[in-house]
Amino acid sequence: MQLNLAIIGLGGVGRGFAELVADRGVALLDRHDIDLKIVAVSDAFLGFAFDPEGLDPLQLAQLPREAGALAALSGGQANPDNRRAITEKVVDFVLEATVTDPVTGEPAMTHCNLARESGKHFVTSNKGPIALDGRRLRREAATSRLGLDYEGVVMSGTPVLRFGRECLAGCRIDGFRGILNGTSNFMLGRIEAGATFQAALKEAQDLGYAEADPTADIGGSDVRLKTLILAQEFLGFHGAPTDIEMQGIAELKAEDVHAAPAQGRRWKLIGEGRRNADGRILLSVRPIALPLSDPLAGVGGAMNAITFSTDLLGDVTVSGPGAGRRETAFALLSDILGIVRMAVPPRYNLRKAASQ
């Protein structure tokens, strides 16, 4: 089945997705019977292109990073046109890969609303709209019988949302604790090994883990948005980022981090949520000196991990990459495949016996 896609935002993740389509087109058709065509692209810096027959994904992946570069494509222009990309009649799925605004959720919020109004399925790697207004967005998408998915917003490609929703279905999830920011986790490892905070930060920046402005990573606000999304998804929490008590890694003393292993502990920046017996939901983001026996204590480098606490299985942990353009592009693909799975005719007749 051919699916026509519009990509909004052709940065690392958007290009990573175009590369996936170029590399995997045949395998996806073979294994999942879907033929992904990127028919529209819009990017604030690069402009806009539209071709109902499909743009060349490899050309998109390798587009020069120059203002208005999309004008060079057939059907291209130097000015972006997000609205047209989203609303073009032939578009089935909108892929949103713009940069997160943690305060307004824009422009992704507008894109999500517009996609729904136009009858398009929507997948995004953008934390903003999901953290700030996920409940409304999910409800409205469901009412319109449109897919809305966002596996990439918590741990990039590592599929923790789908794991919690589908693989743990039938359990009650009572809480979670996660290492949700690769930069701070990498830095804590370097500090434990003897580096100063500043040296660890510089190393993280040199390796491309940390942003030029690392405030969201080390101050905890990146983890706070992710904790909020997890709490909404799995604990039924309703609230805003500022409802979550937050402390980053900047106030930790390097000597404490360095000394912890000798005491059988290791410092980690933990985003945590728990539903108490009285139904109250407790959320926090803060550094914790975990015992070395904790499954999260062994999660090193820029890796991320989440431990779900459940009634029937106790603790179950998923760990994997928490960032990366290819990894996040996979998350978008995995969202598309998830929506496709809920759009196919039923494979089974449940009450075969009774209906005979």
Add this chain to the structure above:
Amino acid sequence: MQLNLAIIGLGGVGRGFAELVADRGVALLDRHDIDLKIVAVSDAFLGFAFDPEGLDPLQLAQLPREAGALAALSGGQANPDNRRAITEKVVDFVLEATVTDPVTGEPAMTHCNLARESGKHFVTSNKGPIALDGRRLRREAATSRLGLDYEGVVMSGTPVLRFGRECLAGCRIDGFRGILNGTSNFMLGRIEAGATFQAALKEAQDLGYAEADPTADIGGSDVRLKTLILAQEFLGFHGAPTDIEMQGIAELKAEDVHAAPAQGRRWKLIGEGRRNADGRILLSVRPIALPLSDPLAGVGGAMNAITFSTDLLGDVTVSGPGAGRRETAFALLSDILGIVRMAVPPRYNLRKAASQ
């Protein structure tokens, strides 16, 4: 929707499942819109019972462990009748929870065949039929449009099969390595802490981890069956248990296990599969001294874990309980829910735009 179940084998797992139905009936109806009724039970030791209106799940969970005890129920008799339990017209799902026979797969193999011939969905916690003839069983179930699932066979309730199939869909899985036997993992931890092999084994038996005859746990054949199932499922391997090179933990020297951490390593019994660049599939079961930085090195006690190696995400690891009656009962429930998900009408119209 009401689903009528037959349970074959009312040991720990079968009783655990009956307990789940007793405890969770309301929640399952609320959250998943399914009303599970156990209408038939057959057990080699306890006998048989059938009630088309549904047996009392709590009574089943608490049934005295006495020969022929099912005769005390209305519609009960002292003799087992697996065939009747499976083929009764009102039965929709057969839950197979008999003991694994690693050589013939019986009696579970016969139960699986009979369920398919009778048009019943089949879920099992029994490794035998899946490891020995999984490919045929899957093909025949698919042809008959019947569900066949077995999440519990590798890591009891920890949902690694579903994780690999659904959450990693879109990735290529190139290999896996797992800690797949809780008894041997627990023992290695005790030996590392200074216990002798015999003391560690006795402790595992006292805690109920190890069987009275622990050969399959410490000799590696339990891990070998699980490795075979994973290799069939994720690497497309066709073969028999004996195709897999196997070494258990019995030949390890206690002093080597004890000394490893000082050298930055930890011994683990690892079931491993890898598809080489030339397409050849390499499988093995053997103790490996993993570097402490390996995600599997931190998996302690009776916990299990699997690391999947993928093209798009690199390594992704799932860890959780690897045994337990309640955990395995959850796996059966999770299989039922998985089949139900593939039996509901499509939620989305994929090409909404195009069809307008």
